[in-house]
Amino acid sequence: MFKLTGKIAVITGGGSGIGKAISLLFAQSGAEVHILELNQEAASAVVDEINVNNGKAYAHGVDVSKQEEMLHVINGIGKVDILVNNAGIAHVGNLENCKAEDFERVYNVNVKGAYNALYSVIPLMKKQGGGAILNMASIAAQVGITDRFAYSMSKGAIAAMTLSVARDYIADGIRCNSISPARVHTPFVDGFIAKNYPGKEEEMFAKLAASQPIGRMAKPDEIASLALYLCADEAGFVTGNDYPIDGGFIKLNN
Template sequence: MFSLKNKKAVVTGGGSGIGKAIAVLFARQGAEVHIIDLTVESAQEALDEISKSGGNVFSYACNVASQKEVVATFEKIGSMDILINNAGIANVGKADTTTESDFDRVIEVNVKGVYNCLFAAIPQFRLSNGGVIINMASIAAWVGIPDRFAYSTAKGAVMAMTLSVAKDYMGENIRCNSISPARVHTPFVDGFISKNYAGKEAEMFEKLSKSQPIGRMGKPEEIAALALYLCSDEAGFITGCDYPIDGGFIKLNN
């Protein structure tokens, strides 16, 4: 079950964190994996890990916010079966404390970046007679998260795009779902805490971990396992859905 043999998968932001975990697992399950990250260097660790395990992997330096770069990259990759729209950035701030430049930056990457990849991938899916798309949303699209105005706005848009794409391309054998993680322990989270809570890293890590009712952050590998199922043939009846994977955050955080 859950084999991806003879499948070609593209993972944006696949150099670290959730993206890397997805790339590694998909390669292990037989997929030819194409990692898109901001620089070749940022994808190198994932590339090395997959290659050493005998996986089939390629990497590309590409800014997902640039449609020109994205289209050129996807044309190099060619026909494909799976797209994981995982690349994204975060921002701290409320509506009146988020600067215009920060808002624009989050929208450029987290919304336009997803759109650019969808725009470039759909023609390649047609060459494969269909495929599967996973957009990485967030619990921030479901519930109010303090000081995450721009990020929540962007992830709400990602969830809406998921529904639109699922509806528009159902007749072309293209499935589209989204995944909404709560906090997941990645290098991104460590860097975020270090940047925004200097001197209080341990305290903030503990606080963020316990904000999930289950008492800890998620693991990238747990998100990857859900993505694997949704991209497998076994999930062929699933499209137009969002899947929270949140340690009980949405329903149990009273």
């Protein structure tokens, strides 16, 4: 079950963390994987890992916030069966601590980047008769998270765009869903803690892990497994939905 044999998958931000886990699993499941990544060195490392294991993958150095770059790369690929909008950045701070440049930086990558990918891919999917789109939202789109004003804004936009695209293109055979992870243990999290809580890394890691009722952060592979299902043909009746994968964070934190 859940094979992607013969599918062409585009994954933004596929060079590390959740995106890397999705890229590896999709390739293992038979997809031809195209990683769109600002850090082309990281993307190339993942591509090498896939190709060594008899998969098929390509790395594309691209800034998702630049529409012309995205159109050039996507049109160059030519056919896209699956799009995973995973590229994203975070910001710590409430409204008063969020400067205009901080807000715009998060918006440009998380919101405009997803829009650019959708704008580039939808015409190809319409022409070929369908496709599957998966957007990476967050629990921050559904509950209030302290000091995540800009990030929460961006993930709320992702949730809304998911519904809009699912509704507008359902007759074209295009499915669009989103995943809302709680905290996931990636190198990004380790760097985030080190940057924002120097000297308190162990304390903050334990605190962030404990915020999930299940008692730990998610593993990238766990997010990838849900992504595989939602992009596979077995999920052909699933569209316009968000799937929290949160260790009970949304409904059990009481």
